Amino acid sequence: MKDPSGWQLGMGEGQRVHNFGAGPAVLPLSVVEEVQAALPNMNNSGFGLCEISHRSAAFQSVVDSAMNRIRRVLSVPDDYTILFLQGGASLQFYMSALNLLKSDEKADFLETGGWSKKSLKEANRIGDGMAIWSDSENGFKSVPNNGDYNLRDDSVYLHYTSNNTLYGTQYHHLPDSGGKPRIVDASSDIAGVTIDVSAHDVIYAGAQKNLGPSGVTLVILSPWALARAQANSEAGNLPTMLDYTIHASKGSLFNTPNTFGIFVLDCVFKWLEENGGLNGSIARNKAKSTLLYEELDRSDFWVPHANLDSRSVMNVTWRLADEALESVFLEKATAAGLGGLKGHRSVGGIRASMYNGCPIESVKALVEFMQKFEAEHS
Ligand SMILES: Cc1ncc(COP(=O)(O)O)c(C=O)c1O
Structure with a gap:
């Protein structure tokens, strides 16, 4: 998978991971190149x-x-x-x-x-x-x-x-x-x-x-x-x-x-x-978080942390219904080129931070990975 600037995203030599870290966090690749x-x-x-x-x-x-x-x-x-x-x-x-x-x-x-x-x-x-x-x-x-x-x-x-x-x-x-x-x-x-x-x-x-x-x-x-x-x-x-x-x-x-x-x-x-100023940024962040929350709400396999009306579009936090599977999830995610997903120790579980620099392609890759993981482990 390539990000909008043409870099390979994934895992392996010469590739940038899909970076969901909470900060320091992924920047737009064109910025990094500048x-x-x-x-x-x-x-x-x-x-x-x-x-x-x-x-x-x-x-x-x-x-x-x-x-x-x-x-x-x-x-x-x-x-x-x-x-x-x-x-x-x-x-x-x-x-x-x-x-x-x-x-x-x-x-x-x-x-x-x-x-x-x-x-x-x-x-x-x-x-x-x-x-x-x-x-x-x-x-x-x-x-x-x-x-x-x-x-x-x-x-x-x-x-x-x-x-x-x-x-x-x-x-x-x-x-x-x-x-x-x-x-x-x-x-x-x-x-x-x-x-x-x-x-x-x-x-x-x-x-x-x-x-x-x-x-x-x-x-x-x-x-x-x-x-x-x-x-x-x-x-x-x-x-x-x-x-x-x-x-x-x-x-x-x-x-x-x-x-x-x-x-x-x-x-x-x-x-x-x-890229559309603040409104462009708002629209992209909404699209990314909607994609991920839809996946979290689709199945009881996932347990979102935040109450519905307080959900963040920037940091999405969740547990797995079977908490024992969380370490396996993180290990497999890392191997699949999805980085920075470990939840903060005060909450545990998984956290995907999707700041301005995070492309929607990364969120699509995460959701695909989650669906595959669920199919393998439920
Ligand atoms: C909301 C919020 N406030 C404050 C901080 C602390 O920031 P800094 O490390 O720049 O002092 C953080 C860091 O993650 C944060 O997320």
């Missing part, structure tokens, strides 16, 4: 991609291009700030609270999995963070509906995780924040699903799933968020590298950024623009 071409000589600058100064005009044009593309693809309002930071989404758990909260202030969290638990833990180092809704006791099978929770009267903002990578659950609506600012960890569905950027005040996402390689984190700030950070900065509460206003004032070039990661991000957004 990066390959830039390694010795980036954009005809004469400098290799990993050898060029972040202060050069050639690299500045990459930063500008990436920011412009992000603005266009995600419809980022003109008065919002785009940052390329390091430290992953995990640093943003802490950094967002540090910039937005004071020690006597409150923030409300929707606890839908391991990552939102971690974001809450970090926010509690700064102020009073509280899970106002949690699905912990049900094994994180769903996200809340509006009306399922109440924000505290005096909380400053609502934090949520738009897609729960480990459990395969996702919001299909904008969580009600009672008119308060929304902060979202969109690491595993940014640029893969609908997002109203203007309805959020901080959006953060590690790039390594839908946007590029690890080591660069996209952060989008509203004017409100930047003003909150400014107040905390002026009060002397922010270490330089954790101060949004410093990074914003220097266009994400306060210190040496992840130049390689930003270049790849620009390539991915270019690829998105050339």
